Amino acid sequence: MQIMGLPIVIVGGGLGGLAAAIRLATQGRRVIVCEKNERLGGKLNLHQAAGYTFDTGPSLLTMPWVVRDLFAFAQRRMEDYLCLEQIEPTCRYFWPDGTRFDAWQRLPQLVQEIERISPVDVPHFFQFMAHTARIYDAVAGPFLLRPFDGLRELITPSMVRHAFRIDALRSVDAAVRSFFRSPHLRQLFNRYATYNGSSPYVSPATFNLISYIELAEGGWYVHGGMYQLAVALGRLAAELGVEVRTETPVSEVIVEKGYARGVRLAHGGVLPAAAVVINADPQYAYTHLIPGGQREATRLARFEPSYSGVVLFLGVEGDFPALAHHTIFFSADYPSEFRAIVQDRRPALDPTIYIAATCRSDPTHAPPGHMNLFVLVNAPADDGRIDWEAVMPAYRDHIIAKLEVMGLSGLRQAIRYESYWTPRDLAQRYNAAFGAIYGLSSNSPFAAFARSPLRARRVKQLYFVGGGTHPGGGIPLVLLSGKAVTSRILADQGA
Numbered sequence: 001m002q003i004m005g006l007p008i009v010i011v012g013g014g015l016g017g018l019a020a021a022i023r024l025a026t027q028g029r030r031v032i033v034c035e036k037n038e039r040l041g042g043k044l045n046l047h048q049a050a051g052y053t054f055d056t057g058p059s060l061l062t063m064p065w066v067v068r069d070l071f072a073f074a075q076r077r078m079e080d081y082l083c084l085e086q087i088e089p090t091c092r093y094f095w096p097d098g099t100r101f102d103a104w105q106r107l108p109q110l111v112q113e114i115e116r117i118s119p120v121d122v123p124h125f126f127q128f129m130a131h132t133a134r135i136y137d138a139v140a141g142p143f144l145l146r147p148f149d150g151l152r153e154l155i156t157p158s159m160v161r162h163a164f165r166i167d168a169l170r171s172v173d174a175a176v177r178s179f180f181r182s183p184h185l186r187q188l189f190n191r192y193a194t195y196n197g198s199s200p201y202v203s204p205a206t207f208n209l210i211s212y213i214e215l216a217e218g219g220w221y222v223h224g225g226m227y228q229l230a231v232a233l234g235r236l237a238a239e240l241g242v243e244v245r246t247e248t249p250v251s252e253v254i255v256e257k258g259y260a261r262g263v264r265l266a267h268g269g270v271l272p273a274a275a276v277v278i279n280a281d282p283q284y285a286y287t288h289l290i291p292g293g294q295r296e297a298t299r300l301a302r303f304e305p306s307y308s309g310v311v312l313f314l315g316v317e318g319d320f321p322a323l324a325h326h327t328i329f330f331s332a333d334y335p336s337e338f339r340a341i342v343q344d345r346r347p348a349l350d351p352t353i354y355i356a357a358t359c360r361s362d363p364t365h366a367p368p369g370h371m372n373l374f375v376l377v378n379a380p381a382d383d384g385r386i387d388w389e390a391v392m393p394a395y396r397d398h399i400i401a402k403l404e405v406m407g408l409s410g411l412r413q414a415i416r417y418e419s420y421w422t423p424r425d426l427a428q429r430y431n432a433a434f435g436a437i438y439g440l441s442s443n444s445p446f447a448a449f450a451r452s453p454l455r456a457r458r459v460k461q462l463y464f465v466g467g468g469t470h471p472g473g474g475i476p477l478v479l480l481s482g483k484a485v486t487s488r489i490l491a492d493q494g495a
């Protein structure tokens with residue numbers, strides 16, 4: 001393989017940055033990844049303490065073929081690097097009225113569960129799946145699977161032909177209501193909008209394709225913990241000759257005569273580059289790294305960030321049989337929960353609580369007889385109005401009290417290890433503007449077009465990859481973003 005000339009420097013070793021690094025290196029480019037933190041992986045990360053292991057970000061992988069495709073592109077077999085598992089049930093749900101629902105991946109069992117809580121909705125479920133499959137069919141090709149730099153590129157004859165199919169003129173909730181009668185199933189299917197940090201009550205019904213993707217292609221876990229995905233990509237990148245520098249924050253992109261020429265390192269020194277790829281959040285990058293970026297930072301600030309999260313890491317003694325690998329404890333009033341988080345930008349009084357107990361699949365993640373609970377509650381983007389340090393002790397008590405009422409009795413007494421992250425921690429750890437988990441929100445039909453394009457608008461040889469650019473946040477999409485930006489860079493280099 002021929003390694004050519006100046007390197008391409010990637011600012012950030014998140015999954016988007018790693019995917020781009022792997023693809024560029026496979027194409028013979030010299031690549032350097034500069035990551036400010038001590039480990040690769042970005043928001044997909046790891047916390048270990050007192051004998052407990054916690055994945056700190058994603059806990060569910062959808063579209064697993066995207067990972068396989070990345071390894072195949074590098075002429076490797078994914079199975080030689082990591083093992084993907086389907087967890088049954090994908091998720092267990094509890095409602096405040098005592099209803100419980102196991103969302104099985106196996107269709108006959110899933111249908112039985114639907115029949116158990118709402119027999120009338122069985123045919124509606126199949127109609128909904130057919131509807132969302134048509135959305136996926138219309139959207140995947142033009143929007144998810146190829147590079148895309150703006151609205152103009154979407155106006156193709158095929159998109160115009162399929163425009164009616166994408167269901168963008170009503171909300172996720174309006175579409176879900178038109179299919180399901182059961183309030184429980186409505187809440188359950190509305191929840192998929194949260195997979196990209198949006199509210200089901202305002203985000204376009206196009207995002208119902210997320211439920212189709214999970215139901216048709218499964219929800220997956222990486223054996224050993226989700227962080228093993230970052231480990232595997234880091235290993236593949238190293239094998240391909242990518243130079244990874246951790247604990248290496250970049251302080252500036254060097255721009256000369258409208259071209260990105262390299263980066264300045266915060267701890268001193270300069271890396272000249274043939275191109276610079278920003279995996280860090282675009283709004284942060286335009287504010288802090290790119291000279292003259294204020295105008296673009298101001299443009300991005302006009303759009304709503306996706307919401308953030310409050311995370312409790314709990315190591316507990318004993319077993320809580322109610323908990324599956326993934327468990328959700330729903331709120332009694334979903335609309336008012338989203339009104340609080342998205343419109344009023346305050347923590348919800350009655351939050352929906354998600355718990356990942358990876359010890360169910362990986363017993364080594366907790367000492368024998370103990371469990372590791374990653375507890376996630378959606379929280380408003382951090383616009384500075386909330387003093388999280390002051391709020392957290394009471395909010396933590398509130399979350400634990402709700403869990404005790406909804407089936408985890410004795411939880412408070414069982415805690416042996418505990419720490420938490422607020423939206424501000426997420427912001428600081430990853431330089432994520434507002435601590436947003438998924439970049440900009442998708443709370444309008446046009447939100448997708450607000451994101452920074454793969455190619456920077458005013459600086460040549462400067463690109464973006466990851467959740468802040470096309471096609472959006474979440475593991476599979478940021479990996480696809482690595483594919484999209486690579487093809488842009490290679491095209492620009494005349495390859």
Ligand SMILES: Cc1cc2nc3c(=O)[nH]c(=O)nc-3n(C[C@H](O)[C@H](O)[C@H](O)COP(=O)(O)OP(=O)(O)OC[C@H]3O[C@@H](n4cnc5c(N)ncnc54)[C@H](O)[C@@H]3O)c2cc1C
Pocket residue numbers: 011012013014015016017034035036037040041042043044056057058059060061062248249250251279280281309311376426429430431432437438465466467468473474475476478
């Ligand atoms: C709590 C939580 C739960 C989630 N759950 C899921 C889930 O279940 N499924 C799913 O698919 N997705 C989930 N996500 C979203 C998913 O983690 C992200 O969409 C994805 O990991 C983002 O990858 P990225 O490459 O775009 O950016 P990031 O992961 O943000 O990586 C950017 C990297 O850039 C680095 N950086 C920033 N500034 C600099 C600088 N100046 N110099 C050097 N490096 C810098 C950061 O440290 C970071 O490592 C979740 C995220 C969180 C936080």
